[in-house]
Amino acid sequence: MKSNKALRLTVYLIAIMSLMWAASGCWSRREIEDLAFVMAIGVDRSPSGNIQMTAQFAKPEAMGSAEGPKSQEKPFWVATTEGHTMFEAFRNLGYISPKRPYLPHNNFYIFGEDLFREMGIKPFLDLINRDPEPRLTARISVVKGATAKDLLQAEFEGMPMSAVALRGIMNHLTKAWGTIHETTIRDFLDRMESEGIEPIAMGAEVIPFEPDIEIEGEVSREQIKARATLGGTAVFKGDYLVGWLDNFETRGLNWILGKVNNTVVEFPHPGAEDKRVSVEILRATGSFEVQVEDEDVRAFIEVNAVGNLGCIQEPVDFIKQPEVWTQFEKGAEKAIEDEIARAVAALQRLGSDAVGFGQYIFRRKPKEWESLKHRWDEIFPAIGVDIDVTVHLRGMGVVLKSAETK
């Protein structure tokens, strides 16, 4: 009898399984070849005042394979649509793309600077935040002085897909310069919603391309109209774009936030006129404190860095003049201090507390923040800042002395 029961159960199970297959209709099934993978989304203001969305799609079949030479075809294509809202504009891509636009692999949301002349960024972020498909780990960037569309049409050598190339530049700059503050959509939203800190986004630039070098055999140089790069920071206040930090001001901000990994700091040679010294910073930590005494708010910034000597333009005999080594350290400290001071000054001028001095008070002294926060816009530009930078130089590379003429 028991086996009968088991048999019946099996029959039921098979019936249910086959029903499930038929009844579910393969719910939300989508074949991979029916998807158009969006690699980057650009958002601009259209001439008619609507949202103009530019999507860069991957063209996998043109990416080449292990067999055969790569085709001359570009591995991406770009489509532009308009809409009253981001969602509408995105759905309108369906008029152009024969495949379903698919967002989860999107790396970049790029906004044209013009978009923020009159309005904030909030209306554009809601779709990204609300919809399950876009990833919050995608990076956010604002193009300075050009449209996002231009940027997405820019071309790069080595990595033909500009979204991938931008990511490459971003990674490289983050790891080797620190002149960019890598910002994801989530970071941006966090900063926007948090008390006492303002959002920032990566800056991007379109570089008009003038072919000044001719290399035999290079492919269709004349077709390249523009290149692009990342650098600097778009500074927001609330959700409005208020201004920009240049590359070194951005690095100044990164010193404070401890976001500099490896970078090159350069300063005048202490022993020779018009000659300069570069040191390589291997790692740096940054921290700050904010002190509130009655109405007087002061910030103390501390940066500790360890580095190696990178290059000197004038040889130094460190055995005879060991004090030069200390002078180099002092020089690097001074250079970093200047950068930090410039960054804070620029932010104070823009009135945007992107460092998070307010957040520090909010977290550690919430009662005082209650009284300060309504006047923070007045207090922040006037905050006095003490900067303490310590640079410790360790190595001098693989040579003791510079190469010298006879």
Place this chain on the structure above:
Amino acid sequence: MLRNLVRKIKRFSQSERNKAPGETRGTYKHTPLSHVLEVNEARIRQAFGDSFDLVCRRVAIGKHGSIAALVVHLNEMVNPQFVSTAIIERIVDKTEHLTDPNTVYTQIRDSYLDLTDVAETHDLHKVAYEIANGNTCILVQGVAKAIVCQTQGYSQREVSQPTTESTIRGSKEGLVESLAVNLSLIRRRIRNPNLRVEQFTIGEVSQTPVALVYIEGIANPGIVAEARQRLSRIKVDSIQESGQLEEFIEDAPLSPFPTLLRTERPDRVTGNLLEGRFAIITDGSPFALIAPATFSMFLTAPEDYFERFFAGSVIRLLRYLAFLLSLTLPSLYVAITTFHQELLPTPLILSIAAQRNQIPFPAVVEAILMEIVFELLREAGIRLPVILGQAVSIIGALVIGEAALRAGLVSAAMVVVVALTGISSFVTPIFSLAISVRLLRFPLMILASALGLFGILAGLASMLTHLLTLRSFGVPYLEPIAPFVAGEQRDVVFRAPWWAMNRRPRFVEEQTDKRVAPGQIPRPPEPEQTKDPGR
């Protein structure tokens, strides 16, 4: 109407069951032997239907050959040399001084035969079966009894390397088709009187000898009794292979998972006997059955125990990974490419998308198609004569793989997935588990195509639930993982060094005797012994 049919089938099967299969066929009931030699001979001849290989040799023995005797055997089942020197020669020579048939008979039975195993019977039926079993019967005129001499001697395969479970390190002997040889292979590895062999004769027609082997004092008597009971319950006309036996005694006849382990290796048999399990060896089959079997045993290769434990553990871990891969890889591919494209890194998904661009089938059709092709190739490879094996691989690799790829019927990624799945399934050391995995892969693929990862998870969850309900001779199938037995984790995914494996599985009779005496970790000698070497 349907109900009538079911009732009829039931009635039929019941009536079949009530009748032992042997009764329906023309065999002998209990018939006493006659005093008259001619009658006995005639009856024996009748029993064998005058088969031409039945040899009834009349021998004149006793003083002046005054007593007639009959030596009966099957020509090709006995060792003829043996019959002539150990039986015929001796009964003729030794009885020359005797005249009384009864004395002759007793003397032959008790002292004259140059044989180790001699028995006696009154039953004609028994005589016929003993002859069929390769024994020789001696009948004497005027005595209603027969002497049964063990003279089996038929051609059998030499002990050779096990073909289905090969190892690099470890014994190269494999079980063969002869029960006696197999028992000798096992006895030789455990030279202990506590190794018990119980014989069963299964198959009313085939009369196949089957041996139940276990170690007294280690094996749990309850489990052994259960095995004994299940074996004696079998009523079937013949057993040709241990696989047939397996289906009669397994715990979960409808489960895709095997609850008895089959092996061709005597060292695997003895290893399991020492862990308190029993083995069933069937004459005519080189595969022994081992039970109680737990899931982890199927992913264990003998080499795990022979190589050093680091290697053994890592390779076993690899085998678990391969098991999972062979079960889920095609369904994962289907689920990810049709439902969860966001899960793969961008370059990989773009590469798959580029390959899939021109493929006319949905991923699930592609996957099932390729899996079927693969199964066909595998089956063809097994069925084909070895000489033609190469042809299969050429067709498989070149024609199907390369050409299907070039023709745009399948994507390269799918070929990689199928190949990886195939390789992974070859890693499973016990073929019977590999077969279940082969079967289960397909429902998983269908689930994946309907519900994505959720479907795979649902499938795996129900599979796990099923595994949890399984038992093999009362021992939970997933032991010692679930129910979790901390002490036995030394030999599941990882294999502890031999000096640390001091416990047998908990189902054995007594846990008190440790397998390994404690404190046997090899270490350098104590410093006192080597101090002051200079003095």
